[in-house]
Amino acid sequence: MSDTIRAEWPLYEVFVRGKRGLNHVHVGSLHASDDHLALRHARDVYTRRNEGVSIWVVRSTDISASSPDEKDPLFAPSGDKVYRHPTFYDIPDNVPHM
Amino acid sequence: MSSAVAEPEVPGLPELEGHFTATIEHADRIEPRDWMPDGYRKTLVRQIAQHAHSEIIGMQPEGNWIGRAPSLRRKAILLAKVQDEAGHGLYLYSATETLGVSRDELTEMLISGKQKYSSIFNYPTLSYTDVGTIGWLVDGAAICNQVPLCRTSFGPYGRAMIRICKEESFHQRQGYELLMTMMRGTDEQRAMVQESVNRFWWPALMMFGPPDEDSSNTEQSMAWGIKTHTNDELRQRFVDMSVPQAKALGVTLPDPDLVWNEERGQHDFGQPDWDEFWAVVKGNGPCNAQRIAHRKQAWDEGAWVREAATAFATAAGEEKSA
Numbered sequence: 001m002s003d004t005i006r007a008e009w010p011l012y013e014v015f016v017r018g019k020r021g022l023n024h025v026h027v028g029s030l031h032a033s034d035d036h037l038a039l040r041h042a043r044d045v046y047t048r049r050n051e052g053v054s055i056w057v058v059r060s061t062d063i064s065a066s067s068p069d070e071k072d073p074l075f076a077p078s079g080d081k082v083y084r085h086p087t088f089y090d091i092p093d094n095v096p097h098m
Numbered sequence: 099m100s101s102a103v104a105e106p107e108v109p110g111l112p113e114l115e116g117h118f119t120a121t122i123e124h125a126d127r128i129e130p131r132d133w134m135p136d137g138y139r140k141t142l143v144r145q146i147a148q149h150a151h152s153e154i155i156g157m158q159p160e161g162n163w164i165g166r167a168p169s170l171r172r173k174a175i176l177l178a179k180v181q182d183e184a185g186h187g188l189y190l191y192s193a194t195e196t197l198g199v200s201r202d203e204l205t206e207m208l209i210s211g212k213q214k215y216s217s218i219f220n221y222p223t224l225s226y227t228d229v230g231t232i233g234w235l236v237d238g239a240a241i242c243n244q245v246p247l248c249r250t251s252f253g254p255y256g257r258a259m260i261r262i263c264k265e266e267s268f269h270q271r272q273g274y275e276l277l278m279t280m281m282r283g284t285d286e287q288r289a290m291v292q293e294s295v296n297r298f299w300w301p302a303l304m305m306f307g308p309p310d311e312d313s314s315n316t317e318q319s320m321a322w323g324i325k326t327h328t329n330d331e332l333r334q335r336f337v338d339m340s341v342p343q344a345k346a347l348g349v350t351l352p353d354p355d356l357v358w359n360e361e362r363g364q365h366d367f368g369q370p371d372w373d374e375f376w377a378v379v380k381g382n383g384p385c386n387a388q389r390i391a392h393r394k395q396a397w398d399e400g401a402w403v404r405e406a407a408t409a410f411a412t413a414a415g416e417e418k419s420a
Contacts, residue, residue, distance in 0.1 A: 008202050009408065011195070028258070029192045031201055033407035034414065045188050048181070049265075068131045 011060040012038040014045075016052035024056050032057075122323050127253040130196035138322050141315065142252050143197050144213070145324065150190035151208045151215035155389050157183045159223040160232060168226060175272050176229060182269065186262045193254040209394045217375060218301050220383030227280060227287075227294040233273015234347075235295070235302040235340065241266050242336045243306065251323030274343070281348050288348070295344070296352045300370045306333040308372065337367050 009031040015024035027046050032038035038057040047055065066074055082088050091098055109117075114133040121128055128134055157180050164180065167173035191201055207213040218236055223229065244266065247259040280287040307313055307329040319325040327335075337356070344351050355368035377383065 007408070008200055009404070028189060028261075029195075030188060033404075034411035037407060037411075044181075045185050048178075048185065065131075068129065 009033045012042070012057045013060050013063060014038075014042045015056040015058070016042075016046055017054040018051060019053055024054065027051075029060065122251055125249075125251075125323065127256065128251055129253045137318070138324075139197055141319060141322070141324060142255065143194060143199055145319075146190055146194045146197075146252075146255050146258075147199070147204055147207065147213050148215060150187050150194060150204065151213060152219060153183050153187035153190060154208070155215045155219045155393060157187075158389055158392055159219055159221070159385075160229055162223050163226050163229050166226065167229075172276070179233070179269055179272065182265050186258075186265070189258040189261055190255075193252075193258045196254045205397060209390060209397065211381065211390065214379065215389075216305060217378040217383060218305050219389060220378050220385045221298070221301050222385050224297075225290055225294060227277070227290045228298070230273045230276030230280065230291070231294040231298045233269050233271075234277055234343070235273075235298050236305070237266055237269040237273060238340065238343075239302045239305040239336050241270060242332050242339070246326045246332075249326060255324075274347070277347055277349075291347075292349050295349050299352050300374075303333055303336070303367075303370045304372075304375045304378075306330070306336065308375065309369070312372075334364055337365050341365055 010033075011029055012032055012035075013029050014027050016027045017024045030038065030041050030045055032041050035057060039055055042055045042057050046052070078084070115135070118128070118132070118134055118138075121132070128138075160176060160183075161180050164173060164176050167176050191204055194204060195201060204213070208215070218239075223232070241263065244259050244263050248256055248263060250256045250259065277291050280291050310316060310328045310330045313329050316325060316328055320328070340351065341356070341358075353368045355366060357366050359366045378386070381387075
């Protein structure tokens with residue numbers, strides 16, 4: 001057997017929409033030989049009890065992610081902008097519906 | 099995963115350790131791409147892999163009875179349960195892989211005996227009654243162990259445990275219901291339940307691991323937030339939970355020292371045979387060789403399926419790019 005056939009199946013990340021109206025949410029990962037089988041395996045592994053109405057699978061190598069080490073510099077721009085939050089503004093208690 | 103943003107300057111070791119320790123102290127979670135001490139990583143790989151292997155090997159004792167379940171209803175339940183164990187193994191293997199071990203390596207380490215699985219699965223299932231007892235006592239003990247692990251410090255492990263605990267409740271209830279059904283049957287059936295409980299009670303207590311004074315990993319694991327309770331604490335909790343369940347079922351637990359201690363507000367109970375425990379852990383239990391041989395056979399005989407699927411995917415990919 002050649003090395004390509006011996007090699008482990010690629011890793012897929014699995015996202016499930018719990019019900020209509022909700023986002024797909026990451027639920028875990030699995031190995032599969034191709035996209036089609038990844039969907040089938042995802043159904044068996046992650047939706048045995050009606051946990052979903054829709055599944056996405058994507059190869060882990062196709063995901064670009066921010067690095068945990070640069071968490072602070074990456075998110076710093078939003079850290080000091082308290083005026084983006086509604087609680088920044090003082091509104092008298094007698095003003096309704098706000 | 100790849101990183102699409104430029105890497106910042108590499109922080110020094112003290113800074114990394116400080117960040118790790120602070121995360122643990124805040125009871126926050128460590129995620130796979132965070133820096134972590136080698137010992138933390140190694141302990142997690144050992145523990146989560148052992149847990150995953152237990153789920154996979156745990157399919158065998160009960161799978162033994164699928165073909166002989168007494169009704170279609172019981173057969174469907176047992177199939178669903180054993181399929182769940184496979185699923186639990188897969189969740190946990192995925193969690194282990196986030197620590198940098200490959201699935202194939204994990205399978206090899208199980209088959210070669212380099213990594214362990216829970217000693218309970220080295221005991222045989224001699225009658226269909228054992229399916230019920232395993233659900234009640236073995237899955238009950240597993241739930242005791244696993245509920246606190248939902249809050250473990252390593253994110254992927256905790257998330258796998260949450261998923262598993264949701265499903266484990268069905269396992270325990272189907273087992274208890276099976277035993278209740280038999281207890282409403284004939285004297286012979288009631289005797290079968292009692293005999294099965296007698297065989298599984300002590301091995302179930304062993305599932306929590308050795309007594310605290312002999313558990314070399316507990317202290318460090320608790321400091322790292324991997325474990326939140328000691329073996330003896332969880333064993334006590336399990337005994338206290340099981341006593342009223344046994345009473346409701348109408349069976350006795352085979353421990354002459356088991357008695358309510360008013361002062362402690364807990365039960366006093368006897369110790370399992372720890373020599374037997376260590377013998378089973380070291381490979382000398384009733385079914386160790388059989389369990390591993392069976393797993394190896396399934397792995398070897400499935401090789402052509404894995405290879406065919408890979409060959410199909412490769413051919414389809416070449417056709418697309420041609």
